[in-house]
Amino acid sequence: MTSIKSAKPVKLAKHLVLTGIAITGALALAGCGSSNVSGSSGSSLPELSVGASYMPQPVSTDMAAGFLTITNKGGTKDELTSVTSDSAGEITMHETNGGAMEQVSSFEVPAHGQLVFKSGGNHLMFEKLKRRPAQGDTITLKLKFAESGPLTVEMPVKSATYNPSTGH
């Protein structure tokens, strides 16, 4: 719907605005990184909870993605170190950078913050699934952390095109 016209000053201005927002975003990021450091000096323990979890119905048993948000209400950061499930032979954690998917061995859960896995960004990758998860199924996961005890998550399988922002 956005029509990009050449040589129209109005449109050019819009692009400059977009660039400006992007730079603001980058600055906000830098701010976020440093706040984690100060948060870790707090004395309270990490206090973790998991929400917004789902798996889009995958194409096959070879590969599936899973998404969730881990919230830390505590004043100390924690670290997600592993995700396991009886439903899958292997679950790995990935981040996505400009279309490149890269496996990482742990993710920080910042103090008074969230670790977000969402489509297009960080995701859990399920491989060697015992059977193909279908919409309506539930996948049971165990999350392990560096500090806190393990958490069990009942992850619902949604449609292949499920969009959490619209809920369908």
Next chain:
Amino acid sequence: MRKKTFAAAALLAAASLALSACGSGDDAKSAVTVVSGATSNKAATILDTPFEKPDLVLTDTHGEKYDLRAETKGRPTLVYFGYTHCPDVCPLTMNNLAVAKKALSKADQAKLRVVFVTTDPARDTPSELGKWLKGIDPAFVGLTGDFATIQAGARTLGISIEPTHRDKKTGKVVSVHGTQVIAFSPKTNGGYVLYGEDATVDDYTKDLPKLIKGENP
């Protein structure tokens, strides 16, 4: 001018990705809202200067030679670059197109060509691609072949991909997919509309009837 637009879009994309990777503090959260607000209300980007259809001759899922220009000439065509070992964006994008396609009349469905070009030809053999696409929409075309040819074709559409490789530091496999679906007009054969990876089923359902006719969505 178009270059400038892409530079801005790339910056924006880079910033929003970096943000989601961080995605924690309240500062970051408000910035995320601003960025997505600026991009998510319009799924389609119409190009004043359309892309020429890449001159790609590759192998389809039946192991047959497939000449993209010849096979899709005069047909509404959607092209996406991805790979089957991709759990998230690649199947989501293709499933979004598959679901949206079902809302079209049978006649329009028959006109539409959806072409998935692998960015990981070493693993995506014709049969692997075929198996994967069958689970999404058996009518979708899957192409594989020489990586350098695929990379050159993608580059003409402003899509930068690199071979699947092992990260030097972690030893983990890194694969790359495109982030755009490009719609080619049945009237001009030019690639005139771009969709980012945020495009939803609803966006495609709304726009496909226009794209079938080569009209602006």
